Amino acid sequence: MKGGASSFSLPNWRLTRWLTDAGPDVPAEIRVALIGSLYGTLPIFAGGVINTMAVSFLIALRIPTLPFILWCAFEVVCCLTRLFVLLQAQRRAKAGLPTPTDLYILLGVAWAAGVGYGTFISLTSGDWVVATLACLSAAAMVGGICFRNFGAPRLAGLMIFLTLGACCFAAPFLGEPIMLIVFMQIPFYLFSMSRAAYTLNAMLVSTMRAERENEFQARHDMLTGLSNRSGLMKALDSHFARETGGRRLALIYLDLDGFKAVNDGYGHMAGDRLLQLVAERLRGMVRAGDFAARIGGDEFIVLSEQTEAAQLLGFGERLIREISRPYDLDNRNAVTVGASIGIALAPEHGTEMMSLLAAADKALYRAKSKGKSRCIIASPEDIGRAFPVPPSSPDPVRQLH
Numbered sequence: 001m002k003g004g005a006s007s008f009s010l011p012n013w014r015l016t017r018w019l020t021d022a023g024p025d026v027p028a029e030i031r032v033a034l035i036g037s038l039y040g041t042l043p044i045f046a047g048g049v050i051n052t053m054a055v056s057f058l059i060a061l062r063i064p065t066l067p068f069i070l071w072c073a074f075e076v077v078c079c080l081t082r083l084f085v086l087l088q089a090q091r092r093a094k095a096g097l098p099t100p101t102d103l104y105i106l107l108g109v110a111w112a113a114g115v116g117y118g119t120f121i122s123l124t125s126g127d128w129v130v131a132t133l134a135c136l137s138a139a140a141m142v143g144g145i146c147f148r149n150f151g152a153p154r155l156a157g158l159m160i161f162l163t164l165g166a167c168c169f170a171a172p173f174l175g176e177p178i179m180l181i182v183f184m185q186i187p188f189y190l191f192s193m194s195r196a197a198y199t200l201n202a203m204l205v206s207t208m209r210a211e212r213e214n215e216f217q218a219r220h221d222m223l224t225g226l227s228n229r230s231g232l233m234k235a236l237d238s239h240f241a242r243e244t245g246g247r248r249l250a251l252i253y254l255d256l257d258g259f260k261a262v263n264d265g266y267g268h269m270a271g272d273r274l275l276q277l278v279a280e281r282l283r284g285m286v287r288a289g290d291f292a293a294r295i296g297g298d299e300f301i302v303l304s305e306q307t308e309a310a311q312l313l314g315f316g317e318r319l320i321r322e323i324s325r326p327y328d329l330d331n332r333n334a335v336t337v338g339a340s341i342g343i344a345l346a347p348e349h350g351t352e353m354m355s356l357l358a359a360a361d362k363a364l365y366r367a368k369s370k371g372k373s374r375c376i377i378a379s380p381e382d383i384g385r386a387f388p389v390p391p392s393s394p395d396p397v398r399q400l401h
Contacts, residue, residue: 007032007033007036007093008032008035008036008038008039008089008093008099008101009035009098009099009100009101010028010031010032010035010101011035011101011102011105012101012102013102016101016102016105016106018154019105019109019152019154019155019158020034020035020038020105020151020152020154020155021152021154022034022151022152022201022205023201023202023205026205027209027212029212030205030208030209030212033208034151034152034201034204034205035101035151035152036093037148037151037204038104038105038108038148038149038151038152038155039086039089039090039104040148042086044144044147044148045082045083045086045148047144048141048144048148049079049082049083049111051137051140051141052075052079052111052114052115052118052137052141053072053075053076053079055118055133055134055137056068056071056072056075056076056118057072057075058133059071059072059118059122059130059133059134060072062127062129062130063125063127063130067121068118068121071114071117071118071121074114074117075111075114075118078107078110078111078114079111081107082104082107082108082111085100085103085104085107086104088100089101089104105155108149108155108159109155109158109159109162112141112145112158112159112160112162112163113162115137115138115141115162115163116138116162116163116164116165116166117166118134118137118138119134119135119137119138119163119164119166119167119170120166120169120170122134122135123135123166123167123170123171123173123174124170124173124174135167138163138164138166138167139164141163142160142163142164142193145159145160145163146160146193146196146197146200149197150196150197150200150201150204151201151204152201153194153197153198153201156193156194156197157190157193157194157197160190160193160194161190164186164189164190165186165190167182167186168182168183168186168187171183218230219231219234221293221294223272223275223276223294224275224276224278224279224294225279225283226279226282226283226292226293226294226300227291227292227293227294228293228294228295229293229295229296231293232291232293232295232301232303232353233353235291235293235303236249236303236351236352236353236356239303240346240351247305248305248307248345248346248347248348249303249304249305249307249345249346250303250304250305250306250307250312250343250344250345250346251301251302251303251343251344251345251346251356251357251360252301252302252303252304252312252315252316252319252341252342252343252360253299253300253301253341253342253343253344253357253360253361253363253364254282254299254300254301254302254319254323254339254340254341255298255299255300255339255340255341255364255368256278256298256299256323256337256338256339257337257338257339257340257368257372257373258336258337258338259271259274259275259297259298259337262274262335262337266329266333266335270329270330270333270335273329273330274327274329274335274337275294275298277327277329278298278300278323278327278337279292279294279300281322281323281325282300282302282319282323285318285319285322286302286304287304287306289305290302290303290304290305291303291304301357302319307345309377312343312375312377313375313377316341316343316375317375319339319341319375320338320339320340320341320373320374320375323337323338323339324336324337324338324339324373338372338373339373340364340367340368340372340373340374340375341364341367341374341375341376342359342360342361342362342363342364342365342366342367342375342376342378343360343363343375343376343377343378344356344357344358344359344360344363344378345377345378348380349378359378360378362378363376363377363378363379364376
């Protein structure tokens with residue numbers, strides 16, 4: 001029972017995977033987030049491509065020879081293609097479809113190579129105005145490359161090299177010995193900016209790890225690893241946000257019978273271990289797409305999209321039977337607890353967590369009052385009822401003998 005957050009696809013090609021590698025032991029969800037950061041936003045993207053297209057166009061007007069006309073044409077085609085691929089990727093990501101990440105990355109590399117080519121031919125043109133304009137444009141692009149691509153330091157380093165490395169290649173052809181200083185300046189600059197990208201990447205990964213750990217702790221029970229009350233509320237909100245057509249949902253409220261005796265007789269550590277073992281069995285029984293939580297003490301919740309009465313009673317029966325099997329706490333002490341279950345249905349008993357819990361709690365009360373180890377589905381009268389109904393009410397009920 002998980003929400004389908006939109007995301008950009010990880011690259012598939014060997015080269016693009018290597019260029020965007022975030023380092024060892026980086027979780028998949030962080031890798032996806034880092035790939036998403038490469039797409040950036042349209043304003044940032046537009047700032048770079050408008051600049052390079054304008055510079056190449058103005059220089060081609062000043063020197064209308066084939067190399068400069070080809071450069072201008074390449075800039076226009078490459079930038080418009082990148083824009084089209086970016087817009088397509090954003091639409092597909094929102095729709096939960098695969099995105100053309102490999103193509104987008106290679107187009108970025110091609111764009112950087114185009115900027116470098118323009119810088120080279122501008123420097124070797126002999127026109128100092130053109131050379132100055134092209135070099136200023138290339139230098140300005142480096143900042144944007146680092147800002148957009150520090151989620152992939154190797155990619156950032158390659159793009160910086162392609163953008164500014166042309167200065168080194170052009171220097172021997174300029175006839176000015178003083179320009180040979182770029183052989184010292186450019187490599188140092190490339191190294192510094194690449195190291196900065198790696199540092200920013202490490203900081204970003206560390207921050208994302210911390211954020212995800214904090215989010216996990218906020219929504220999960222640290223003893224059992226199941227979701228907690230906050231996670232349960234988010235799961236319910238996500239379900240009803242997705243299911244605008246009113247698709248039904250069952251909230252299965254499970255309470256252990258006899259847990260207090262184990263906790264008092266064997267100690268709190270044994271009680272904690274028992275709760276962990278119960279959670280393991282519960283986790284193994286829920287279906288793919290269902291949701292399990294511990295909301296406190298010995299109380300557990302399962303959200304399930306199977307809502308037919310016969311299915312629910314059968315599932316509750318299996319839960320009771322499985323949880324009632326003996327537990328080996330420490331290879332010396334085997335203990336047994338039971339389980340009672342109350343079930344509420346959405347939207348019949350409400351679509352908010354408190355109303356569903358209240359209805360399921362009333363059904364659970366009746367299950368316990370009738371002898372425990374029972375599974376009862378809440379009745380329609382449980383909506384807004386202040387007190388439990390008498391045990392003689394005609395509830396759907398099953399008891400294991």
